[in-house]
Amino acid sequence: MNINLKTIKNLDKQNMYNSIKELFLQCNQVFKDLENIKIPSNYKNIKNIVVSGMGGSGLGAHIIKSIFKNELKFPVEIMNSYHLPAYIDKNTLLIISSYSGSTEETVSAFSEGKKRGAKMFIIASGGKLKKIAEKQNIPFYIFDPKYNSCNEPRMGLGYSIFSQLLLLRKIGIISVKDAEIKQIINNIDDFSEKFSVRAKNNSALKISKKIEKKIPIIIASEFLTGNAHAFSNQINENAKNFSKWFRIPEICHHLLEGLPNPKVNNKNLFFIFFNSKLYDKRNQIRYKITQKVLKKNKINFIEYNLISKTKFLQSFEMLILGSYASFYLAMLNNINPSPIPFVDFFKEELGKYSDVK
Numbered sequence: 001m002n003i004n005l006k007t008i009k010n011l012d013k014q015n016m017y018n019s020i021k022e023l024f025l026q027c028n029q030v031f032k033d034l035e036n037i038k039i040p041s042n043y044k045n046i047k048n049i050v051v052s053g054m055g056g057s058g059l060g061a062h063i064i065k066s067i068f069k070n071e072l073k074f075p076v077e078i079m080n081s082y083h084l085p086a087y088i089d090k091n092t093l094l095i096i097s098s099y100s101g102s103t104e105e106t107v108s109a110f111s112e113g114k115k116r117g118a119k120m121f122i123i124a125s126g127g128k129l130k131k132i133a134e135k136q137n138i139p140f141y142i143f144d145p146k147y148n149s150c151n152e153p154r155m156g157l158g159y160s161i162f163s164q165l166l167l168l169r170k171i172g173i174i175s176v177k178d179a180e181i182k183q184i185i186n187n188i189d190d191f192s193e194k195f196s197v198r199a200k201n202n203s204a205l206k207i208s209k210k211i212e213k214k215i216p217i218i219i220a221s222e223f224l225t226g227n228a229h230a231f232s233n234q235i236n237e238n239a240k241n242f243s244k245w246f247r248i249p250e251i252c253h254h255l256l257e258g259l260p261n262p263k264v265n266n267k268n269l270f271f272i273f274f275n276s277k278l279y280d281k282r283n284q285i286r287y288k289i290t291q292k293v294l295k296k297n298k299i300n301f302i303e304y305n306l307i308s309k310t311k312f313l314q315s316f317e318m319l320i321l322g323s324y325a326s327f328y329l330a331m332l333n334n335i336n337p338s339p340i341p342f343v344d345f346f347k348e349e350l351g352k353y354s355d356v357k
Helices: 005-011 016-021 024-036 056-067 102-117 127-136 155-169 176-195 203-210 223-237 281-296 311-332 341-351
Strands: 048-052 078-080 094-098 120-126 140-142 215-220 244-247 269-275 300-305
Touching: 005 120, 005 311, 016 024, 016 203, 016 311, 024 078, 024 120, 024 140, 024 155, 024 176, 024 311, 048 120, 056 078, 056 155, 078 244, 094 127, 094 155, 094 311, 102 120, 102 127, 120 127, 120 155, 120 223, 127 140, 176 215, 176 311, 203 269, 215 223, 223 244, 223 269, 223 311, 281 300
Parallel strands: 048 078, 048 094, 094 120, 120 140, 215 244, 215 269, 269 300
Antiparallel strands: none
């Protein structure tokens, strides 16, 4: 299939393509909004950070944790569950992230965190959590998702990433200068042009064609592992295409031995390596050797080398490339990328058990 604006117009009924282009507007909106939000001074007195978020609402935390892993002085854990670990108490910063504001697992986690006296901050577009925050006087950021045309949480990552980034900056957990944030926002639009459907030598489009009718295996390391998670999720939801992600060096200790079987692996699997000169040099060597192992097993792959100068910029470069590539794969699969029929079906079925607590 030839992907062009006509193809996109015919298939992309909720205008996800525009949501991808709006990422820099999402980030800029949050940057302006968070200036006026006050955080209690005692929020600086913490010993750990926990983020509760499901699906697309949890992706921002994975990206932030990966980028700032070497700067974070506190343990950071991301919870995708109804219940919280026992160590959460008054010394915990509990970030409650739900795009809709009504995700039942996240609302449950809020209730547990409230009982334990955790220092909480709510991020949502409305729903139950907005009402709770206003009623109980919990610090919050309720955003207007006006720059997410398709209104799908996985495409509103600017709200998730930047709200958590700026929250952690406000309480002194991470250090990011305004100039760096503005550089990110400005460069996002440049990245978007680079991977848009009209661009020449389009790596996002090239990757989507390579993984068509394949099971994409996303490989990244260090500060880009959160992006690998996000890319895999977007392939699952946008392209309705099974995908999995792994990190180097971890896979070098087990996954390589799983490549020979089943024998259809060389027909079904396609590896996408995201390499960076900012990785540890030993990890960069591992990429080369891992690819040799793939060749021995006759499994195809492609490598994308991040070109931006900083970890933060490379993270957004990969985020935008992944967003476009998953979208183009949806076009190649001849489907509208926004609807999530099986997730919706699951929620409807789960609703039949509302009496089970």
